[in-house]
Amino acid sequence: AQKITQTQPGMFVQEKEAVTLDCTYDTSDPSYGLFWYKQPSSGEMIFLIYQGSYDQQNATEGRYSLNFQKARKSANLVISASQLGDSAMYFCAMREGGRTGTASKLTFGTGTRLQVTL
């Protein structure tokens, strides 16, 4: 079974509008972390935002926020006031396991390609 599911292969949004990129996950581990990464056409992976399973509040980083709904196992990324430079591939990822001193691997979804239009 897929551990991270991103059902939107591609999305379009107009400049200055908000957009939500969907991500659902599957784990039986009570301690986990959820990540979003941005991959522009140049190829590098840019960390955007992190949400821990025990975090009480939704994470926010500038124009990025994470809509974390634990019971539904979803961790959607919201980008507000989209900019042309936001056009990229976006990956949701999960790390399972607690904070034992060594962080475990990330499991990635298939990604969503976001295109910001004028």
Next chain:
Amino acid sequence: DSGVTQTPKHLITATGQRVTLRCSPRSGDLSVYWYQQSLDQGLQFLIQYYNGEERAKGNILERFSAQQFPDLHSELNLSSLELGDSALYFCASTALAGASYNEQFFGPGTRLTVL
């Protein structure tokens, strides 16, 4: 700039050959991860090293091997290369504590093309 360096940036080689990809983690990071990004498999975890020791293995082929050296840099060795090994190979490192614990810092990647 994440602080993780990878060399070379691009590599073009032929089937059957062997190549070595190199990664230097961020200063102070003990844990190094290798990931492969291909069109058909997506982003997949290959292997993790922690302070010189193998810590976890993912979908890494037997033709592939890795090691982490005392200075903490890591090398991924790919041998008997096949066309399907063409991919973007990422190295990532992470801190074990502190404010950046929850982030894996990715290097710029090595794009391998097997002809």
